[in-house]
Amino acid sequence: MKLERELMRGAGPTAVLKLLERGEMYGYQLVEALETRSGGVLGMGQSTLYPMLYNLEAKGLIKSKRKTGETGRERKYYQLTGKGKQKLKADTEQWNHLAGALTALGVLDPAKASPA
Amino acid sequence: MSAIKHRSPVVRSFRLVLRMPSEADERIAAADLPDACARLLRLVVKRTRLWPGEKADVARELIDHMHDALGAEQSPESIVERFGDPAAAAKLIRRARKRQRHPLMRAWTAAVKITVVSPLILLGLYGILWARFHIGDPRVTTNYAAMIEARWPDAGPGDPPHEIYELARIRWNDIAIALDKRAMQDLRDTDWSHSPASDVPHVNPAHPMYAEVVAAFRTISPELDAVADAATRPGHGTPLSADITYSETYQDASVDHEDRLYTLRPFPDEIEDQPPVWSVLLPHLGSMRTHARLLAFDARLALSEGDTERFVARTLSQLDLARQASEDGFIISNLVAMAVHALAASELGRALRDHADVLSSDQLSRLAHALAASGDRVETIHFEFERFGASDVLQRSFTDNGLGHGRLVNESFGTIANFGVEDFGPVPDTYKLGRGGRLLAPIIAVIVADRRTQHEIIDQQLAIAEGSLARGPAAMPELIAAREEFNRRFDRPFARVRYFVAAIYSPATDRLLATVFKTRAMSDATLVALAIESYRRDQGFNPMSIGDLVPRYLPAAPEDPFAPGEPLRLWVGGESPVIYSVGQDADDDGGQPMVESDGDRAHHSFRTRYASELPDRETGGRSLVTLVPSDRAGDGDWVLFPPAD
Numbered sequence: 001m002k003l004e005r006e007l008m009r010g011a012g013p014t015a016v017l018k019l020l021e022r023g024e025m026y027g028y029q030l031v032e033a034l035e036t037r038s039g040g041v042l043g044m045g046q047s048t049l050y051p052m053l054y055n056l057e058a059k060g061l062i063k064s065k066r067k068t069g070e071t072g073r074e075r076k077y078y079q080l081t082g083k084g085k086q087k088l089k090a091d092t093e094q095w096n097h098l099a100g101a102l103t104a105l106g107v108l109d110p111a112k113a114s115p116a
Numbered sequence: 117m118s119a120i121k122h123r124s125p126v127v128r129s130f131r132l133v134l135r136m137p138s139e140a141d142e143r144i145a146a147a148d149l150p151d152a153c154a155r156l157l158r159l160v161v162k163r164t165r166l167w168p169g170e171k172a173d174v175a176r177e178l179i180d181h182m183h184d185a186l187g188a189e190q191s192p193e194s195i196v197e198r199f200g201d202p203a204a205a206a207k208l209i210r211r212a213r214k215r216q217r218h219p220l221m222r223a224w225t226a227a228v229k230i231t232v233v234s235p236l237i238l239l240g241l242y243g244i245l246w247a248r249f250h251i252g253d254p255r256v257t258t259n260y261a262a263m264i265e266a267r268w269p270d271a272g273p274g275d276p277p278h279e280i281y282e283l284a285r286i287r288w289n290d291i292a293i294a295l296d297k298r299a300m301q302d303l304r305d306t307d308w309s310h311s312p313a314s315d316v317p318h319v320n321p322a323h324p325m326y327a328e329v330v331a332a333f334r335t336i337s338p339e340l341d342a343v344a345d346a347a348t349r350p351g352h353g354t355p356l357s358a359d360i361t362y363s364e365t366y367q368d369a370s371v372d373h374e375d376r377l378y379t380l381r382p383f384p385d386e387i388e389d390q391p392p393v394w395s396v397l398l399p400h401l402g403s404m405r406t407h408a409r410l411l412a413f414d415a416r417l418a419l420s421e422g423d424t425e426r427f428v429a430r431t432l433s434q435l436d437l438a439r440q441a442s443e444d445g446f447i448i449s450n451l452v453a454m455a456v457h458a459l460a461a462s463e464l465g466r467a468l469r470d471h472a473d474v475l476s477s478d479q480l481s482r483l484a485h486a487l488a489a490s491g492d493r494v495e496t497i498h499f500e501f502e503r504f505g506a507s508d509v510l511q512r513s514f515t516d517n518g519l520g521h522g523r524l525v526n527e528s529f530g531t532i533a534n535f536g537v538e539d540f541g542p543v544p545d546t547y548k549l550g551r552g553g554r555l556l557a558p559i560i561a562v563i564v565a566d567r568r569t570q571h572e573i574i575d576q577q578l579a580i581a582e583g584s585l586a587r588g589p590a591a592m593p594e595l596i597a598a599r600e601e602f603n604r605r606f607d608r609p610f611a612r613v614r615y616f617v618a619a620i621y622s623p624a625t626d627r628l629l630a631t632v633f634k635t636r637a638m639s640d641a642t643l644v645a646l647a648i649e650s651y652r653r654d655q656g657f658n659p660m661s662i663g664d665l666v667p668r669y670l671p672a673a674p675e676d677p678f679a680p681g682e683p684l685r686l687w688v689g690g691e692s693p694v695i696y697s698v699g700q701d702a703d704d705d706g707g708q709p710m711v712e713s714d715g716d717r718a719h720h721s722f723r724t725r726y727a728s729e730l731p732d733r734e735t736g737g738r739s740l741v742t743l744v745p746s747d748r749a750g751d752g753d754w755v756l757f758p759p760a761d
Contacts, residue, residue, distance in 0.1 A: 027177060028184035046181055047160075047200025047208070050174070054212030075180045 015042050017088040024079035061087050140171040147179040150192035163206030170213050249558035250526045252515045259387045260504040261356050269350035276353025277346040278400030284339035285403045343407045347436035351443035355382040358395040393508040401452045408434050408456040412463045419471050428479050434460035435490040442494050445501045453494040454635040461642040462759050468645045469758040484646040491639040499578045506574045506621045514567035522567035563613045573618035581625035589633050590680035593726040599626040630722045633677040640674030641695040641756030648693055658688045678725050695757040700725040710752030720754045
């Protein structure tokens with residue numbers, strides 16, 4: 001299941017920040033991780049991911065650098081900044097509140113909360 | 117791992133700007149991607165319209181991504197499909213990358229846009245306006261000149277009246293100018309004209325030059341007879357012309373007067389070649405006013421000589437002149453007709469004041485009937501030619517989409533600003549648009565309201581005037597309010613430009629009707645004076661009120677224009693009856709005239725009379741007193757009879 005554009009606009013950046021919390025990643029890795037770890041719900045193409053990364057970088061939430069990876073190929077890696085960490089923390093809190101509220105309203109079913 | 121060079125953001129930005137434009141394409145070509153992927157990348161990168169370095173960076177990252185995907189054994193088709201919409205991607209990437217630019221670079225970009233791009237855009241816009249202004253022609257489809265001429269009466273065979281008037285006028289001026297040089301200082305300084313003929317009515321027997329004036333006057337008696345004869349004829353025969361050529365000897369008194377005429381070139385038959393009807397010249401009107409004054413003087417002279425039949429004849433000739441002028445059908449001609457009619461009424465009033473006994477009852481009756489009939493004629497204003505004139509200007513100035521809408525185009529400025537003068541020889545410098553005006557014209561043309569709106573405004577003003585004319589003085593408050601609203605509407609910076617065509621071609625209807633109602637009052641007062649004289653002869657005493665004259669001597673009591681619905685007032689306590697209107701203060705002062713103040717002639721204004729009845733919204737919140745200077749809002753009545761010298 002894919003999210004509608006408006007929901008993706010809210011959830012996508014938080015998801016990317018969360019993935020980068022564990023360490024730096026390059027674009028293809030992020031796409032694959034979002035696809036597999038969200039069960040395809042937060043899967044996005046390059047047309048969505050890279051503008052999102054550029055925006056996050058413009059806001060100072062992530063930073064990038066080119067370096068050669070384990071495979072010997074040079075890529076652009078993204079990593080979370082201090083400001084990004086704070087933002088992730090605040091977003092996580094808000095998502096939790098939202099999820100709690102939606103659960104209380106019966107919109108969310110905790111039994112179905114894990115990605116399909 | 118490659119070493120990262122740390123450069124300042126500004127330097128980095130400049131490097132992004134200054135890199136080779138082809139770098140992104142070269143990277144894509146060198147990436148050895150499948151055709152479908154390479155095509156997609158080229159398309160996206162090109163559409164981002166970023167700086168060369170930014171494009172190259174984006175291309176590099178997307179190439180990496182695709183290599184990773186190919187390495188994960190995704191097919192090129194799958195990669196392309198999963199990429200998403202290229203156009204949306206390019207737009208989002210562009211927006212995001214621009215946010216990453218350094219603020220100094222953004223300021224630099226904005227500055228470049230303002231200093232280079234904006235003027236170019238403005239120049240482009242001006243070019244469009246220029247083209248809009250110069251492309252498109254007015255469609256002249258209706259021959260209003262022909263329609264006007266078709267409504268004019270036929271002047272009949274022989275010299276047309278205007279030529280007779282011109283001959284006589286020149287002859288009189290030869291005499292009068294000489295008189296003027298010697299006696300001007302002794303003549304009353306009239307405030308509306310300094311032409312010698314204007315001063316002649318003020319020459320009286322006590323004047324030291326009187327004998328010379330009379331002697332000079334007798335020499336033009338044949339011309340006056342010719343004028344009187346011409347005045348009995350239908351008015352037209354004057355060519356509808358916008359082109360007058362004076363003979364080289366026009367001002368030369370030593371040349372025989374027959375050789376000192378002007379010639380009028382008639383309007384061309386083809387409507388495309390015609391000037392606007394509004395530019396029509398009516399030179400005979402000036403001659404008519406001059407002749408009316410000369411006839412008035414001769415009438416006065418005749419009465420002093422006891423020649424009452426000549427007095428009657430000269431007075432009737434003045435009324436004939438008024439009729440002729442009114443037959444033109446233009447408002448300006450109506451104004452001249454009213455002025456001539458008022459002069460005749462005034463001179464007749466003077467005769468009744470000074471020599472009533474010498475006129476026979478039959479003469480009084482003939483004069484009364486002629487004056488009443490003339491009054492009805494000169495008051496009948498047909499606005500048709502004004503509509504023709506306005507429509508003609510609009511059809512020659514604006515384009516037409518067939519529904520009455522259209523825009524102002526280049527030709528319009530020649531038509532409107534020059535009133536068609538440029539079609540007939542060199543345009544006077546005062547009418548020419550300067551370089552600034554020519555540059556601004558395409559912009560002004562955008563601001564100017566379209567043809568239909570201009571037409572509607574003019575029509576509305578004329579319709580209000582027509583309705584007010586039919587209702588009489590009681591309509592003046594509404595008419596003045598409408599005119600105030602009209603003036604206020606145009607008293608705004610943009611509105612002056614937006615509606616300037618309508619403003620030029622809408623007659624000052626409130627002033628026009630004020631003239632009509634005032635002329636009517638002056639004429640009515642003379643009719644009342646004639647009726648009183650007839651009553652006195654029959655009864656042996658004066659009537660106590662105007663009501664006593666109705667219906668035997670007067671069909672109805674005439675209305676006081678300053679007190680709608682009420683008759684003119686009569687005071688009979690003295691030697692001579694006094695006929696008066698209550699005047700602008702609407703207060704009956706028993707026939708006491710308003711006192712002139714500070715050399716100002718006593719002036720009765722409809723605007724003062726009705727301003728106090730206008731609600732604030734009609735005067736735009738202005739103090740009502742400002743409508744008319746306070747020193748003119750004097751106390752006293754408007755005395756119509758006996759006339760003051």
